[in-house]
Amino acid sequence: MTVLVIDPFEFSHRQESREGSLPINTLTRLTQEVANTAGVLTWQVQGRAGASKAPRLLLSVTGQLQLACQRCLLPMEFALDTRSTLVLAKDDAEADQLEEVLEDQDVDVVVATPSMDLVELIEDDVLLALPYSQRHATCPGHPDAVQVKNERPDSPFKVLENLKGESDESK
Numbered sequence: 001m002t003v004l005v006i007d008p009f010e011f012s013h014r015q016e017s018r019e020g021s022l023p024i025n026t027l028t029r030l031t032q033e034v035a036n037t038a039g040v041l042t043w044q045v046q047g048r049a050g051a052s053k054a055p056r057l058l059l060s061v062t063g064q065l066q067l068a069c070q071r072c073l074l075p076m077e078f079a080l081d082t083r084s085t086l087v088l089a090k091d092d093a094e095a096d097q098l099e100e101v102l103e104d105q106d107v108d109v110v111v112a113t114p115s116m117d118l119v120e121l122i123e124d125d126v127l128l129a130l131p132y133s134q135r136h137a138t139c140p141g142h143p144d145a146v147q148v149k150n151e152r153p154d155s156p157f158k159v160l161e162n163l164k165g166e167s168d169e170s171k
Contacts, residue, residue: 004118008088012047012055018118019044024065027123033130035075036066043122054098056107057086061126072139082129086121088112 004018024030025037041063049055065078085107089095098109 005115006118007114008047008057008112008116009055009090009114011045012049012057012088015047015049017044017046022119022122024063027119027126030123030126033067033127034065035068039064039066041080041122041126043118045118045121055088057088057121059084059086059121059125061122061129065130067130067134069136069139070133071135074136074140076134076136078131078134080126080129082125084108084125086110 046058
C-alpha cells in the first residue's frame with residue numbers, strides 16, 4: 001500500500017499542493033466495495049490558510065469505478081468526482097468549537113495529527129462518495145426491471161376486498 005505522509009497544519013500554512021494517481025487495487029478498503037479493481041484514481045490536495053480562517057485541505061478525487069448493481073449484481077460504471085473541504089482541528093474540543101462557528105454544511109471538520117497519511121484521507125473520501133445502493137437505471141438483460149419498478153403493489157385492503165369477492169361468488 002502506498003503511504004504519503006504530510007503535516008497537514010504545515011502543509012496548509014505553506015499553501016502547498018500535491019497531486020497524483022493511485023491504482024484502485026492498492027486501496028484495500030475500497031477493493032472490498034468495487035466489482036473490479038482495475039483502474040486509477042486521480043487526486044489533488046491543496047492546503048489553505050488565512051489570517052482569520054482555520055487551516056484547511058481542499059481534496060478532489062476523480063476516476064471511473066466498477067460497482068455491482070444491487071438489483072442484478074452485474075458491474076456498472078460509476079463516475080467518481082468528489083470535491084471536499086476539510087477544516088483541520090488540533091483536538092476534539094477545537095473541532096466542536098469550529099463546527100459551531102462554521103455554517104457551511106459542505107465543510108467537514110477533522111481532528112488532524114502532525115503526520116497524516118494522504119492515501120487514507122483519499123480512500124476515506126472515495127468511500128464516503130459511493131452510493132448507498134447503486135443500481136442501473138435499466139438492468140441489462142432484464143427488460144422487466146422497469147416494469148417492476150413502475151408497478152405498485154395492491155394495497156392490503158384491495159387484496160382483502162378481492163378475497164371477500166371470491167368467497168361471495170363461491171356461495
